[in-house]
Amino acid sequence: MATIQRKLWRDLRRQLWQFAAVGLIVLLGVALFGASYMAYQNLNSSYQYSYEQLKFMDFLVTQRQLPGEAVQTLETLPGVAATQGRLQRELRVEMPEMDAKRAEGRVISLPLETRANVNDVKIERGDYFRADSTPQVLVLKNFAEYHGLEPGDILALTIGEETVNFRVQGIATSPEYLWVAKSALEFFPSARNFGVFFMPEGQMAELFDTRGSYDQVAIRIAANADRSEVIERVTEVLSPYGLPEITVREKWPSTRMLDMDLKAFSQVAVAFPLLFLAVAAFVIYSLLTRLIMAQRPQIGLMKAVGYSQQQIRNHYLGFALVVGLSASLLGSALGYILSISATRLYVKLLGLPYLNTDPRWETIFFGLLAGLVVALLAGYFPARAALRLPPAEAMREAAPVSSGRPWLERVFPALAGRSFTWRLPFRSLFRSRWRSLTTILGTAAGIALILVGVSFFDAFDYAIEQQFERIQNYDLRLSFNSPRPESILEQIQTIDGINRAEGMLDLPVRLEFGQNSTTTLVSGLAANNELHGLYQGNKRVAISEEGILLTSNLRQVLGVKVGDEVSVQAPSNSASYRVVGFVDQPLGTQGFLPLDEVRRLSALPKALSALLGRRTAQDSISSIMINSNPEASAAVLDRLYQLDGVAAIQVMDRFRSEIDDLMALFNGFIGVMVIFGVALALAIVFNIVTTNILERRREIATMRTIGTPRSKVALMLTLENIITGLLGGLLGFGLGYLGAGFFIGIYNSDLLTMSTIIYPRTFVLTGLGLVLILLISELPGILSVNRMNLAEVTKEQFI
Amino acid sequence: MAKIDAPNSANVIEAKDLRKIYRLDGGLEVHALRGLDLTVNYGQYAAIMGPSGSGKSTLLQIIGCLDPPTSGSYKLADQEVSALSEDELSEIRNRRIGFIFQAYNLLPRADALHNVALPLMYRGLSGKERIKRAKEALDRVGLSDRLDHRPNQLSGGQKQRVAIARALATDPDILLADEPTGNLDSKTGTEILGLFQELHEEGRTILMVTHEKEVAEHCKIIIHIRDGAVESIEEIKERRQAAFTGLIS
Ligand SMILES: Nc1ncnc2c1ncn2[C@@H]1O[C@H](COP(=O)(O)OP(=O)(O)OP(=O)(O)O)[C@@H](O)[C@H]1O
Numbered sequence A: 001m002a003t004i005q006r007k008l009w010r011d012l013r014r015q016l017w018q019f020a021a022v023g024l025i026v027l028l029g030v031a032l033f034g035a036s037y038m039a040y041q042n043l044n045s046s047y048q049y050s051y052e053q054l055k056f057m058d059f060l061v062t063q064r065q066l067p068g069e070a071v072q073t074l075e076t077l078p079g080v081a082a083t084q085g086r087l088q089r090e091l092r093v094e095m096p097e098m099d100a101k102r103a104e105g106r107v108i109s110l111p112l113e114t115r116a117n118v119n120d121v122k123i124e125r126g127d128y129f130r131a132d133s134t135p136q137v138l139v140l141k142n143f144a145e146y147h148g149l150e151p152g153d154i155l156a157l158t159i160g161e162e163t164v165n166f167r168v169q170g171i172a173t174s175p176e177y178l179w180v181a182k183s184a185l186e187f188f189p190s191a192r193n194f195g196v197f198f199m200p201e202g203q204m205a206e207l208f209d210t211r212g213s214y215d216q217v218a219i220r221i222a223a224n225a226d227r228s229e230v231i232e233r234v235t236e237v238l239s240p241y242g243l244p245e246i247t248v249r250e251k252w253p254s255t256r257m258l259d260m261d262l263k264a265f266s267q268v269a270v271a272f273p274l275l276f277l278a279v280a281a282f283v284i285y286s287l288l289t290r291l292i293m294a295q296r297p298q299i300g301l302m303k304a305v306g307y308s309q310q311q312i313r314n315h316y317l318g319f320a321l322v323v324g325l326s327a328s329l330l331g332s333a334l335g336y337i338l339s340i341s342a343t344r345l346y347v348k349l350l351g352l353p354y355l356n357t358d359p360r361w362e363t364i365f366f367g368l369l370a371g372l373v374v375a376l377l378a379g380y381f382p383a384r385a386a387l388r389l390p391p392a393e394a395m396r397e398a399a400p401v402s403s404g405r406p407w408l409e410r411v412f413p414a415l416a417g418r419s420f421t422w423r424l425p426f427r428s429l430f431r432s433r434w435r436s437l438t439t440i441l442g443t444a445a446g447i448a449l450i451l452v453g454v455s456f457f458d459a460f461d462y463a464i465e466q467q468f469e470r471i472q473n474y475d476l477r478l479s480f481n482s483p484r485p486e487s488i489l490e491q492i493q494t495i496d497g498i499n500r501a502e503g504m505l506d507l508p509v510r511l512e513f514g515q516n517s518t519t520t521l522v523s524g525l526a527a528n529n530e531l532h533g534l535y536q537g538n539k540r541v542a543i544s545e546e547g548i549l550l551t552s553n554l555r556q557v558l559g560v561k562v563g564d565e566v567s568v569q570a571p572s573n574s575a576s577y578r579v580v581g582f583v584d585q586p587l588g589t590q591g592f593l594p595l596d597e598v599r600r601l602s603a604l605p606k607a608l609s610a611l612l613g614r615r616t617a618q619d620s621i622s623s624i625m626i627n628s629n630p631e632a633s634a635a636v637l638d639r640l641y642q643l644d645g646v647a648a649i650q651v652m653d654r655f656r657s658e659i660d661d662l663m664a665l666f667n668g669f670i671g672v673m674v675i676f677g678v679a680l681a682l683a684i685v686f687n688i689v690t691t692n693i694l695e696r697r698r699e700i701a702t703m704r705t706i707g708t709p710r711s712k713v714a715l716m717l718t719l720e721n722i723i724t725g726l727l728g729g730l731l732g733f734g735l736g737y738l739g740a741g742f743f744i745g746i747y748n749s750d751l752l753t754m755s756t757i758i759y760p761r762t763f764v765l766t767g768l769g770l771v772l773i774l775l776i777s778e779l780p781g782i783l784s785v786n787r788m789n790l791a792e793v794t795k796e797q798f799i
Numbered sequence B: 001m002a003k004i005d006a007p008n009s010a011n012v013i014e015a016k017d018l019r020k021i022y023r024l025d026g027g028l029e030v031h032a033l034r035g036l037d038l039t040v041n042y043g044q045y046a047a048i049m050g051p052s053g054s055g056k057s058t059l060l061q062i063i064g065c066l067d068p069p070t071s072g073s074y075k076l077a078d079q080e081v082s083a084l085s086e087d088e089l090s091e092i093r094n095r096r097i098g099f100i101f102q103a104y105n106l107l108p109r110a111d112a113l114h115n116v117a118l119p120l121m122y123r124g125l126s127g128k129e130r131i132k133r134a135k136e137a138l139d140r141v142g143l144s145d146r147l148d149h150r151p152n153q154l155s156g157g158q159k160q161r162v163a164i165a166r167a168l169a170t171d172p173d174i175l176l177a178d179e180p181t182g183n184l185d186s187k188t189g190t191e192i193l194g195l196f197q198e199l200h201e202e203g204r205t206i207l208m209v210t211h212e213k214e215v216a217e218h219c220k221i222i223i224h225i226r227d228g229a230v231e232s233i234e235e236i237k238e239r240r241q242a243a244f245t246g247l248i249s
């Protein structure tokens, strides 16, 4: 009896490493869940922490000519915790010796001697303001980095007609500009063309001659105060000075952008790891089923020699517990470490002022629990199934009930005539259905995981390609301080190296349809416009006199369809247009109208325009798209900058590389998930293939004893692997495509609209990768059966 | 059924000074064979007997090319086996040897016919021919009515018959059986022995390991093994075999 027991336990232990390999899948599933969800939590709390440290506002009041006393009054209102009156103005940055020449700047005042009560900055390099009279500025980090500005440098800023040299006192980050958005309509300004600066309040008041009044008040409310009530009180106090414009924290462009990113990320961070855990659970279940089924004879014998059901079940649950617990623990630890590096990377790329990576115990606990439960369930069911068998039956070799000729042979009679080496794999495919099914489904899951991840890169790449190669089909975009007459186009076209120039008139508007509304930009394009491509799928769409074209993401936002009338409200006019079509555009939302329509919409009432002396001409344009000769670009830029009223020139190539960098940020997390997906896919395929081979040790040994050469055995196993692998791969391609559609769907927002695109090369590479993984995965198994001691294996019986 | 290579010598097995040492994990060495010499000629029907652990199975595995000896010379049909590569050994196993295991070792997922046809795969025979020969072999062991049964649908004796049919199908030089009746009741065992007797009378060489004196006495000679070497060779009187033959027919 004692010998039997020892032998039995030894037999069971022999498969221990296979259990351990199953554990690896649990480990990866738990680690990925922990890493991505905690990274999301870290990111979220790093934002919150930065907001707190830098006293980010709850809302911003914008009102010109606010007297200082009014701001002081606000501070005493119930519910107001802190206020900061400030100036905010636009100016021009002059960088004649640099390639960008000039840029648009926004300057915001900060107290000189103390730090701001609301919306403070963090000095990343250099110092805060010095109490001396030299003109000084703090430069926002992204602009400083783009243009290589360092503390101590001199920067020329033009205010009105006057250009003043400022000392760069420090490089700063600001909670208002964690994401540098220019306005609610311009979320992606190029650091080449737009920068944010901070100046001491006194210096700024002098430069802009504001005489003690403020432009804005940033307000923080008390912890228990109701924001809308506070806003009401503030509005009331300020009513004598006009109607204030209130921007609440979550409507602030930077916050909106980051929230949108976080929201998409949170969904991906939950859905993706859950998918991983689900796939891991399935694979573990099927592998354990097979491992335990392979031990049916031992189970039968143990029962026969008098072990109780309980004892045997506990034995397997013990295995599952050990595997599940150690894998979950290791997985959680790995997940924690990875979440920290992922957050660090993200925070560094995004330039967040503060990093927060506290351990998230609830997430760690959930990961542990999930891993453990998955392992235990996966061990429990197959053990129970095996235990139900009477000992005699359990001790017989397991054999499926199916018989007869495989249908594949009936469908392809040619197969039946082929050599045994070819037929056997097909047979065994159909004779071991459970094995084939797990292999196919496991491979499919692995492939789908990889595809879903990689599809993000393809979709990003495709979106950017669309935006910059087809839609923004120009190299330069010149914008004016204020609209200019169209005649300037002729002047521009005479410049050497310019092939084509087209005018455009942009107007911020509010679009309304039924209950829905949104703020966006409407662009007026000439009927013969070529440089701004409007596409629906592959079909080019022309600007139409009949109505308005909308970017396709507005379809959901507004709930409109072709033929509906939308109302367009511009600051001075409004009108209704029929939706004549939708165009694809990855970045942002936008409407398109004929140029003259936009001119009409932007026209000021005659009296007012006369008063302001502003042109409201029938032929104005606000920006110019230019297609130029790449060799002449430096000279062309020089000439263009000399034109009157040029605010900025966007060089599309440079802009694209900025957007690419930005996308790299979005892609960072996806990249981590792809790596995990690939690792998990590898582990799955490896496990399945190895199990496929090892569970047939005896069968293979028997084939060898009757003289099958090793090469033939390897060939048959390989064929079988490749067949199931390819079936799994095909299924995986389908599942991956569907999954990609789902994930890209949740990632899309009105800022970024991607289509589900998987490049053919991705399919090809994934397919080749799969074959490679299959071949590599079978190596250990094949080496092991090749080294197998035939004498021993053929002797192996259940005792 | 014609032999592929005609051997020149009358000996199918010539083993000299065979040694087999198993090295255990703890550094322990088990000397399973200690300089064993053995010659078996064509047409022989021999039993190998000896106490448990004396090296019977080890010897049979070396003879069947399932395991190489640690040292010594082993010639199978005049061919020195120790010099052969694994693929050449595969071919030897396929052409010259028919192994019958105590535990049958059938492919669980294939029916009787395909289990028997399996070793014919490497003979360049058409599918039809393979099936024909497999049927003949199964017919020979009296299982023509169980062609499409899988191993788990067969009794122990039937499984052993399928194993014998598989060994026969390739028309090997020598049949090796390690306790072929060990898992069977005495009646079924007797039937299997009867089958061996007939095969012997057809001129086949058979080498069989057994524990039981009565089983061994159905052979022509008994090779007694003790401590990894041949202790003695006993010849069995003709009449016992005759009596046995009479018994089963
Ligand atoms: N794979 C192995 N590793 C280590 N020792 C082994 C191995 N196989 C057999 N032995 C040892 O070699 C010796 C001979 O074993 P063998 O199986 O040949 O005996 P046997 O005569 O067939 O015995 P039995 O009648 O019990 O089947 C024994 O002492 C056995 O313990």
Ligand SMILES: [Mg+2]
Pocket (backbone or CB within 6 Å): B056, B057, B058
């Ligand atoms: Mg033995």
